[in-house]
Amino acid sequence: MKILIAGGSGFVGQKLTELLFKKGHDIIILTRKGKQSEGTIKFVQWIKEGSSPEKEIGGVDVVINLAGVSINDGRWTENHQRQIYESRMTATAELLRIVEALSEKPSVFINASAIGIYPPSHDTVYTEKSTEVANDFLGRTVHDWERKAATMMEHGIRTVFMRFGVVLGNEGGALPLMALPYRLFMGGTVGSGVQWVSWVHITDVVHAIVFAIENNRLNGPVNVTAPNPKRMKDFGKTIGAVLHRPHWFPVPALLMKAALGKKSSLVLEGQHVLPKVLTNEGFEFKFPTLESALRDLFY
Template identity: 40%
Template sequence: MNIIIAGGTGLVGSELVRTLSRLDDTKIYILTRSESNEVNPYLQYVNWDDMKELLPINPHIIINLAGATLNKKWTDEYKQEILNSRLHTIDSLYQYVDSLSVKPHTYINASAVGYYPTSQHVKYDEGDVFQSHDFLSGVVSRIEYESDKFSQFDTRVVKTRFGIILDREQGALSEMIKPYKFGVGGKIGSGKQWMSWIHIDDAINALLFLIFNKDVCGPVNVVAPHAERQENFSKTLASVMDKPNMAIVPKPIIKAILGERSQLILEGQSVQPSVLLDKGFKYKYPMLEQALNHLIHIKDYS
């Protein structure tokens, strides 16, 4: 099986590559702009400018995880880069597939639960359809629209909407634990905002599930079954770390520091993984306390 992964060096991509490389008869091609000296007969790095090297391989699956990070200041210029980086990647992959005589049977594109409106009261799943209503939802809607074009090749299109991915080394959790290390963790803003999260192991297993379950297509929420309000998330994190949870960071301070990007922290959605559950996906860490206990006690954060 030949698999092309765009964005294979990021948080999800690197873990996915590590997992896929253990499968028999699987060759992975990572599209990148970085140099790599890794020697692995089942893994090949290909520069985006040299995609012609991929023409003879007949990929079975393409997984697109690429895109500029959201964790930089959202100037008008950088917001355009967030969108353009994703559109350019999709277009390059589309042009590549169009040139192939044998098309891949599956295309998986990553986006985010930012597709759904923020709400403290409503729960969403893949059956809910919305027009774009803010910057993030506009980005998700646009890249999912462009991803649907791969269906013209009779390719199965899966649009994964990731929640907050919890990992012991990278991403949101490594930032969340910092104030708790100094005893100043606690509620952010109202604390009522929802956090739709998922353990990194479950995120990777969900992608494997989607690769091999060929009857799944369209949007798929890659989140744990139980979203948590930020105030409950912080209490659980404090308990697991055996740290106090008494600080309150007012909303105006967060907005003053982060500007428009503060919506990632101050607002949220309660998102259900209805497709994964209906198709029989089994979570290793469905509950937040389970996930945090595993992640935090593997490595000492105290």
């Protein structure tokens, strides 16, 4: 297949490109920087004055949208929050414009999303059938992002919203920072410890995206989280156990708020999210338990 990826140079995008390349697909990566194409991987410039990517793309079978400023980088100032929001709206709008300009439409559109759309809760279990939307920055951002992406359906294109949980990997995401205190023998419970961490191994993320491409029954929201989420206290204890480090140095919520500001909500709040669509369709997680995921990443 011929697959177009926006955000192919990011944490998830790089791993996904590697997997798609191994499977023999032709890949086009939209980039703001001029890059020389490499074999079956073609780089096309976009979102820059004078660029017309639709003239270089031709027909594509799949469009994948992973573009957007990372929520993990930098303090959540008003300016950074605006960049997070606007980068997603701008990239999605441009992909819609590109697809509208193509004479041959793709058969499927995969749009990155996040479980941040669900309200934080200690008790509620969320699945793809849950309709609650968090009334905070992430909830509003994800809601508006999905609503914008849903416009693809007007062209008869199967559209899937991959709602990523806390993605665990060595090259990016939250894990390196979460593991650092334990490596320094200073790990412990963050905040109350009862908040949920709906995590997922990066390998399962990219395989889930490929699964969504190949499975025509998948439409709309798809939770991309491991089937066994953990409360923060147990999450930390598992990191300590796998690294053979103590879990003893508590990090109060006030300290996290002082250090991270509004972004502290990423670790002080959480959602208990289950991947019902993936499991019901027969997707097999390579790392269904946190211990197996951490052992793979740490060793």
